[in-house]
Amino acid sequence: MRKKIVISYFAIIIVLTSTFALIMMNSTNNMMTLQLQNRFVNECDLLKQVFVSEYQNKGNVDFDFRSFVNDASRELDTRVTIIYEDGTVLADTHEDPAKMNNHLNRAEVIDAIRTDKMGTSIRYSNTVKADFLYVAVPAHIGGETWIIRVSKQLTEIKEMNQHILNVAVVSIFGTAVFALLMSIFVSKRITKPIDALTETANEIANGEFGRKIYIEANDQIGELAQSFNKMSQTLSSSMSELRQRNSELEAILNSMINGIIAVDQNKNIILINKFCFDILDLPQDYVVENESMYKIIRNEEIANMVECAIIEGQSQMKELNYVHTEKILRIYVNPIIAATKEILGSIVVIQDVTQIRKLEQMRSDFVSNVSHELKTPLTSIRGFVDTLKNGAIHQPETAMRFLDIIDIESDRLYRLINDILLLSEIESMDREPEQTEVEVSSVIEEVVDILELRANEKGLKLVTEVEASPVIHANRDRIKQMMINLVDNGIKYTEKGEIRVKLGTQGSWVVITVSDTGIGFNESHKERLFERFYRVDKGRSRSQGGTGLGLSIVKHIVLLYKGKISVSSQPGKGTTFEILIPNAKR
Ligand SMILES: Nc1ncnc2c1ncn2[C@@H]1O[C@H](COP(=O)(O)OP(=O)(O)OP(=O)(O)O)[C@@H](O)[C@H]1O
Ligand SMILES: [Mg+2]
Known part of the structure; x- marks a missing residue:
């Protein structure tokens, strides 16, 4: 830009100056020539008058042309020539x-x-080899004509x-140098603010x-700068x-507990929220924006739904098993419709309903299990009551046996209902409301007192190994219930040997282990062992009077006190349950 300004300024000044000089030179030349010519x-004219009077005075014979021209030439400092009317040169200086x-x-x-x-003429004289100005005037004397001519070399004009x-x-x-300096100065003045504008515009860009x-x-540059600042x-x-709106929107999107993906017409991802990464089990730093939707969702059903929304503009909802993450997902797909009614893409909302469906399944399993468990003893009781009514009551021995069975079954029913109530009570609790400091060793002592007899009756030993006397924050009755359930299992599922209860500490944990030398079970049962009504051997458990709720209650009590439970078992060798509960005095 500056170069352009300098060049144009320079060129204009040079052209103007040169033209002016040429015009000046030309007109001076013309003026000088004209002046000389007039002179x-x-x-x-003067010479002609002198010639006429001298010629008339002296007459044809005495007149010396030669000395006349020489005298005149000396006087006027010019070349003088006299030509006769027929063109003959009579004299020349x-x-x-x-x-x-x-x-x-x-x-x-x-x-x-x-x-x-x-007559006048300017001509190059071959004789003298220079430009000459010639002026000639006619002189008439008595019918004859002479031409008096003066001429002069144009050295004066040439010199001029x-x-x-x-x-x-x-x-x-001089002007060129001045023009150059001027143009540099002017261009600097013009381009300086423009340079500043350009620089700032680049910074903004x-x-x-x-x-x-x-x-x-x-001036206008000042106005431009003002508008520019306003624009900036x-x-x-x-x-x-x-930016604020964007981050708000991002925060809103990311705090949603549903996955959201927006795609354009080509099914490329425009927007995706964080939750999607969790639901679809994707690494958080996975770059998916502007990538195809299929990079993260490999499911034909979802693809069809999106296709349908984009082509037909239809909203859809479906629940499906997403095999890649083993989740049950509820998918809502809606078209994104612009104000012009054009479909710009589609929005996919993904809801993870795995947990809800699992809970629903557990609840319905529980209901059917409970009703089954209740029905069994009730059917048995009703059957024996009917038999008694139909005459068996009159056979005292049989009646007594039947009444014993009815007693056992109703006891079972009572325990079952108690267990269900206890379980639902613990389950509904966030934290224990009646919490005191419980000395675990005294609880163990009490439990041993209660169950020792039963163990001894089966020929089993009930051993305790108390290494410490830790205290936990809990409800004493629940800890007692937990211990009873575990030791009871040990007695129930052990035929010979012993049941050992150990108490110790491990860092900030109180560690209780209950191990036996019983029948044990296979690894495959471990995972489901703490589920309600789960029994490894249904017939055996039932014959032992078990409801299948014991371990479930244990697990919920442990969780209520922020503890952990684990089990290891070997079929035919024995089973060990280990419970960790936070130590109250750490
Ligand atoms: N110490 C153990 N040795 C072997 N199997 C066990 C042991 N403890 C529990 N089990 C298995 O786990 C199942 C679930 O135990 P849980 O205590 O919940 O129910 P239960 O003992 O059958 O009935 P209850 O509700 O009367 O305790 C049992 O049926 C049994 O098959
Ligand atoms: Mg049990």
């Missing part, structure tokens, strides 16, 4: 007339005769021209919104507003 005309050819064809002579006043040319060259050169320029000028300010505030 010559006057001199020539610079040449021998005899050697000179006829002069009737000379332009000044022709003009002088034609106008009968005077040379001088003007020198001055012009010097002044053009690089994201530095709100940048300002400081130009103190009252508006841009900056719009950008920060946009």
Whole structure:
């Protein structure tokens, strides 16, 4: 830009100066020539009058042409020639007339005769080898005509021209230097604010919104700078507003507990929230924006739903098993419709309903299990009551046996209902409301007291190994219940050997282990062992009077006190349950 300004400024000044110099030179030349010509005309006229009077005085014979021209030439400092009307040169100050050819064809002579006043001409003289100005006037004496001609070499004009040319060259050169300096200065003045504008515009383009320029000028550049600053300010505030809105939107999207994916018409991802990564089990740093939706969702049903929404503009909902993450997902797909009714893409909302469905399944399993468990003893009781009513009551021995069975079954029913109630009570609790400091060793002692007899009856030993006397925050009755359930299992599922209860500490944990030398079970049961009503051997458990709720209650009590439970078992060798509960005095 600056280069352009410098070049154009420079060119304009040089062209103008040169033109002006040329015009000046030309007109000076013309003026000088005209002045010289006028002088010559006057001199020539004067000479003519002198010639006429001298010629008339002296007469044809005595008049000496030669000395006349020489005298005149000396006087006027010019070349003087006298030509007769037929063109013959009679005398010349610079040449021998005899050697000179006829002069009737000379332009000044022709003009002088034609106008009968005077004729002029500027011509290159071969004789003297220079430019000459010729002025000729006719002189009439008694019917005869002479042409008096004066001429002069144009050295004066030439010198003058040379001088003007020198001055012009010097002044053009001076002007050129001046023009160059001026144009650099002017271009700097013009381009400086533009450079500043360009620089600031570049900064804004690089994201530095709100940048300002400081130009103190009252012209258009100043106005431009003001508008520019205003624009920059508006841009900056719009950008920060946009950023704010964007981060708000992002925060909203990311705090949603549903996965959201927006795709364009080509099924490329425009937007995705964090939750989607969790649901679809994707690494959090996985870059998916602008990538195809199929990069993260490999499910034909979802693909069809999106296709349908984009092509037909239909909203859809489906629940499906997503095999890649083993989750049950509820998928809502809606078209994204612009104000112009054009379908821009589709929005997919993914809801993880795995837990809900699992809970529903567990609840319905529980209900059917409970009703089955209740039905069994009740059917048995009703059957025996009917048999008694139908006459068995009159056979005392049979009646007594039947009544015993009814007693056992109703006891079982009672325990079952108690267990269900206890379980639901613990399950509904977030934390224990009646919490005290419980000395675990005393609980173990009490449990051993209660169950020792039963163990001994089966020929089993009940051993305790108390290594410490830790205290936990809990409800004593529940800890007792937990211990009873575990030791009871040990007695129930052990035929010979012992049941050992150990108490110790491990860091900030109180560790209780209950191990036996019983029948044990296979690894495959471990996972489901703590489920309600789960029994490894249904027949055996039932014959032992078990409901299948014992371990479930144990697990919930442990969880209520933020503890952990684990089990290891080997079929035919025995089973060990290990419970960790936070130590109250850590
Ligand atoms: N110490 C153990 N040795 C072997 N199997 C066990 C042991 N403890 C529990 N089991 C298995 O786990 C199942 C579930 O135990 P849980 O205590 O919940 O029910 P239960 O003992 O059958 O009935 P109850 O509700 O009367 O305790 C049992 O049926 C049994 O098959
Ligand atoms: Mg049990």
